[in-house]
Amino acid sequence: MRAQQGTKMHEQSRRGVCLVISAPSGAGKSTIAQALRAADPTIFTSISVTTRQPRPGEEEGVHYYFRDLATFRQMAQNGELLEWAEVFGRGYGTPKAPMEEALAAGRDVILDIDWQGHRLIREALPEDCVGLFVLPPSLEELEKRLRGRDSDSEEEIASRMQAAMGEISHWQEFDYALVNDELQSAINEARAVLTAARLARHRRKDLAALWPVEQSV
Ligand code: 5GP
Numbered sequence: 001m002r003a004q005q006g007t008k009m010h011e012q013s014r015r016g017v018c019l020v021i022s023a024p025s026g027a028g029k030s031t032i033a034q035a036l037r038a039a040d041p042t043i044f045t046s047i048s049v050t051t052r053q054p055r056p057g058e059e060e061g062v063h064y065y066f067r068d069l070a071t072f073r074q075m076a077q078n079g080e081l082l083e084w085a086e087v088f089g090r091g092y093g094t095p096k097a098p099m100e101e102a103l104a105a106g107r108d109v110i111l112d113i114d115w116q117g118h119r120l121i122r123e124a125l126p127e128d129c130v131g132l133f134v135l136p137p138s139l140e141e142l143e144k145r146l147r148g149r150d151s152d153s154e155e156e157i158a159s160r161m162q163a164a165m166g167e168i169s170h171w172q173e174f175d176y177a178l179v180n181d182e183l184q185s186a187i188n189e190a191r192a193v194l195t196a197a198r199l200a201r202h203r204r205k206d207l208a209a210l211w212p213v214e215q216s217v
Pocket of ligand 1: 023024025048049052083084085087092093094112113114116117118
């Protein structure tokens with residue numbers, strides 16, 4: 001066995017990892033996802049489509065593509081969304097084409113979506129998908145964090161707490177789980193998950209080409 005010399009195959013043939021990060025609202029998954037993206041600009045950011053209204057500071061094409069329900073449903077019907085779901089009575093979905101392109105080009109993608117989305121992505125992209133669930137340290141702490149967002153009413157907080165319980169009940173469907181007690185440690189752990197996912201043997205088609213095993217000795 002001999003490694004092929006002088007080839008760029010290592011760079012060219014790795015397919016991207018699709019890291020799906022899920023968590024109840026307020027557990028810090030967006031902050032963790034943003035930190036991973038900031039540390040590695042080659043990571044592709046998938047921008048979801050949503051039918052909800054923008055929150056203060058949210059921008060079209062940066063945080064979400066904001067669309068009305070009719071347009072959203074049309075996109076889903078046309079097969080333009082890799083997965084979509086209704087969360088809190090609003091539609092959310094992942095545009096298919098940019099994501100496929102990124103993975104094929106060897107770029108890792110981080111999806112910051114809910115457990116339903118994770119299930120669908122895992123079905124659609126079983127080889128590429130790696131699931132990471134972010135748990136809050138406790139329900140009390142989660143509620144405290146949810147109250148820190150002044151854009152949400154009491155009613156909304158109560159409904160988000162209930163949704164949080166529902167979301168958390170799916171954490172065991174994920175490949176990895178971490179507790180976001182201290183943000184920097186959580187970020188480091190999430191980065192370790194991404195690194196491990198990149199190195200998973202079944203994704204090393206680049207190495208299989210460089211190091212073909214003709215025969216075990
Ligand atoms: P928010 O309205 O707070 O931005 O998001 C509400 C929930 O929708 C979060 O749990 C978020 O992860 C989820 N979400 C955002 N984008 C998508 C998406 O493209 N697909 C799915 N399934 N869920 C999403």
